[in-house]
Amino acid sequence: MNNATDDLRIHEAPATLRALAVDRLRGAIIAGRFQGGDRLVERTLCDQLGVSRSVVREVIRTLEAEGLVETQARSGPVVARLDWSQARQIYDIRRLLEAEAAADCAFLADAAVKARLRAALAALDTAFAEATPQALYAATTGFYEVIFTAAGHDVAWEIVQRLNGRISRLRAMTLATKDRRTSGPAHMARIAEAICANDPVAAAKAVREHLKDAAEIARKLLETP
Amino acid sequence: MNNATDDLRIHEAPATLRALAVDRLRGAIIAGRFQGGDRLVERTLCDQLGVSRSVVREVIRTLEAEGLVETQARSGPVVARLDWSQARQIYDIRRLLEAEAAADCAFLADAAVKARLRAALAALDTAFAEATPQALYAATTGFYEVIFTAAGHDVAWEIVQRLNGRISRLRAMTLATKDRRTSGPAHMARIAEAICANDPVAAAKAVREHLKDAAEIARKLLETP
DNA sequence: GTTCGTAATATGGTATACCAACATACAGTC
DNA sequence: GACTGTATGTTGGTATACCATATTACGAAC
Structure with missing residues (x-):
């Protein structure tokens, strides 16, 4: 019953x-x-x-x-105002937490996790096509949520969500620049690929490259106001 | 004027x-x-x-x-309830953030920072003598505040403070066990020493060892209720 | 013994009133 | 004309009263 x-x-x-x-x-x-x-x-x-x-x-x-x-x-x-010093710190912290989570997720991922990851990646693609801040925020959140929860990093996920809120105001600005629209999903796909291959080292590396790229775009936006 | x-x-x-x-x-x-x-x-x-x-x-x-x-x-x-799974995650995150902060602090520390660090260490000693949860919380907070702010890691410091609030309920319990009272300040002193020697690698290593120890004590407290 | 009704408790939500602090404008005085 | 004082409106901070709802426990009716 x-x-x-x-x-x-x-x-x-x-x-x-x-x-x-x-x-x-x-x-x-x-x-x-x-x-x-x-x-x-x-x-x-x-x-x-x-x-x-x-x-x-x-x-x-x-x-x-x-x-x-x-x-x-x-x-x-x-x-709250967002300057480059804060944003840089946020990207640094995300790099630490997300690399660790992606590695653990790659180590633990089974078929169910991989399926959810692919679904999140598909949702991300349609969100990038739509290109509204809300849709992008929701889709990227969904993607990382799969990674963090599959890795068992609940607490880190709370923190990253909070940090994401603070810098996702950048996304509204970033949408104006063209390069991000292509590099973003490509990086995400690489991360998903590494996790689906159960390759922790590659997953962490893909995350670091993705964030290095995103931080670089943010730097260009914020450093000279 | x-x-x-x-x-x-x-x-x-x-x-x-x-x-x-x-x-x-x-x-x-x-x-x-x-x-x-x-x-x-x-x-x-x-x-x-x-x-x-x-x-x-x-x-x-x-x-x-x-x-x-x-x-x-x-x-x-x-x-909020605190179980070992959460506490373990918190110690993991602190390990990442504090090791990075200690390394950067060791890299940047000048005479003023070292003086503040020694003062914080002295305050920590008297707090350990006093052995009340409030005094210990305030003193350890002061010690790490020097490290994080000197390293320029404001955002990470916010996060660590928040995490600290969640696990410092353990300190009240930890006070009952005798081993912590000696190992705690000794580890802190090692961290301060490495920073004063401007040795980032040793500082990060000292932080990791300290937190490994603290996590082990927490595990003993929480794992079998 | 089960079922139903009711009261007590606690909460979420709202509205309102009061006070203190600050900014602005306007007058009054030298 | 410059300085001073006052009046006023806006805002944040705090307190209190009220209502609707959910939970729980208790007791009465069957």
């Missing part, structure tokens, strides 16, 4: 207003609808999001902890 | 109630006054902390983002 109750169980959380509002505001920041340094006036956000001040304040605390929002004393929350 | 205005400038933020409450509650969790799985009832916390519900809710959002609190749907926030 356990099977039957499992099938009937409602898995989706009933999405609190707060969770929806966090997603909405995070999406707006990532999509570039708020610039770094823009003030986030509480009462204005209440109108824009259609929720009360309590919810807005809790949402701001959440995004503050994610590093997307900074609150200056007596002046209120503003969208 | 610029000097005079600089001297008069007020640097300390006037500490919002929220910030105080976050520190207080985080401290209580780290000190072991709440066990993993304990429910954090909002209105009870209002009484215990002496603040309003708005503040408590925002505090909970902050600690939730730090990983110290988890909120289950329809049941409210509880203190």
Whole structure:
């Protein structure tokens, strides 16, 4: 009978207003609808999001902890600025964590993981064709989620997700440059290939090359403002 | 005249109630006054902390983002449980980030950094003599803060601080075991020594050994409950 | 013994009120 | 005309009251 109750169980959380509002505001920041340094006036956000001040304040605390929002004393929350020094550090950390995860994933990957990885890669291709910040964010998140969870690196995945939120505002800018549109999926494919071949060394190397490339593009965008 | 205005400038933020409450509650969790799985009832916390519900809710959002609190749907926030799988991952990530930071710090350290490092090490010794969770937390935080900020790894320092909050509940337990009290400061001294000698390789090695040791102690505590 | 209803508790969400801090503009005084 | 003081509006911080809902326990009815 356990099977039957499992099938009937409602898995989706009933999405609190707060969770929806966090997603909405995070999406707006990532999509570039708020610039770094823009003030986030509480009462204005209440109108824009259609929720009360309590919810807005809790949402701001959440995004503050994610590093997307900074609150200056007596002046209120503003969208965090992103400079090259921060972005470089973020790419450095991602390099460490993702290389390790890809290697472990390559070591552990079975047929099911490989199938999920190929599906994520296909979704990534269609997202790159669509070329909207939201679609790209969702697709890359899906791709790495397979790698990190298959490797058993839950905690690292939390961290990388948070870091990703902070730099994926770059993606909106990066979409303007043409080179990324080709090099991105190619690198991802190389990573997936190495994992499907159960080759940890090659997987880690592919990740490092991918991030070196992405960091280089970010540097060009940010270093001379 | 610029000097005079600089001297008069007020640097300390006037500490919002929220910030105080976050520190207080985080401290209580780290000190072991709440066990993993304990429910954090909002209105009870209002009484215990002496603040309003708005503040408590925002505090909970902050600690939730730090990983110290988890909120289950329809049941409210509880203190996060810490199992060996999570702790092992945390030590793995710290090993990556701290080894890199120690190496960079050793590469960059000048006389001022070395002086601050020695001061932090001295503070650490007195904290180990005192042997309270709060003192140890503050002292180890101070020690690593010198290393990370001197290395210019601000972002990694944010992450490590957050991870530290999650595992420093172990320190309260670890204080019971006698071996840690000797091996801890000895390892820290080795790390400081390598940095003061501007030897990146030795610094990274010392960090890895320290964390290997700390993880081993944690494993003994957590693996068989 | 099972089932149903109800009350207590806790939560999510909302609205509102109050206060302090800051900025701006406008007047008043020398 | 320059400085000073005040009025006002906006904003963040805090507190409180209220409602709807979910969970749980308890007790009554069958």
